[in-house]
Amino acid sequence: MAKPFPAVGHRYLVTFSTFRVELHFTSITSLTYTGIRKDGSRGPSETVAIRVEELRDDQFLVTWQEADKTTVVHVEDYARHTIVTNITNPDLTFFQDHGTFVQVRDPAGAL
Numbered sequence: 235m236a237k238p239f240p241a242v243g244h245r246y247l248v249t250f251s252t253f254r255v256e257l258h259f260t261s262i263t264s265l266t267y268t269g270i271r272k273d274g275s276r277g278p279s280e281t282v283a284i285r286v287e288e289l290r291d292d293q294f295l296v297t298w299q300e301a302d303k304t305t306v307v308h309v310e311d312y313a314r315h316t317i318v319t320n321i322t323n324p325d326l327t328f329f330q331d332h333g334t335f336v337q338v339r340d341p342a343g344a345l
Contacts, residue, residue, distance in 0.1 A: 239286050239294060240312050245340055248317055250333035258340070262286060265298065310335075 241259040247270065248255050254270040265284045269277030282298040289295055292313035299305050307320040315336065321329045 237288060237291070239288075240292070241294075241310070245338050246335040247338045248333045248335040250317075250319065250331040252331060256338065257335070259284075265296075 239259070239262055241257070242262055243259065245256055245258045248257060256268045256270055256276070258266045258268070260266060260281075263283055263285075264281060266279055266281040268279035271277050280300060282300055284296055284298045287295045289309070293309065293311045296308040296310055297306065303324045305322045309318045311317070315334055317333045317335055319329075319331050319333065321331075323329070
């Protein structure tokens with residue numbers, strides 16, 4: 235990777251058209267995602283192993299597989315603060331959505 239992945243150590247609130255999620259990139263290989271309910275409360279979370287590949291300046295391909303075998307492929311653009319998510323569920327149904335993200339503070343208050 236030519237440039238360091240800018241998300242490491244940060245949390246982002248992602249708003250897709252049908253759901254919201256917080257992404258916490260704990261390292262270049264680990265992500266904890268937490269569902270955010272409509273009322274703003276935190277839902278279930280899972281920590282997954284990720285792979286990151288730089289596509290171009292400030293744009294990265296981020297992939298992972300969840301415990302239930304759901305696979306997720308993101309194109310994350312840190313210049314435009316946009317994400318395209320591609321999700322294949324365990325039953326092999328496919329879902330794509332577009333979203334925007336902002337950096338947020340962790341629950342303890344640190345940015």
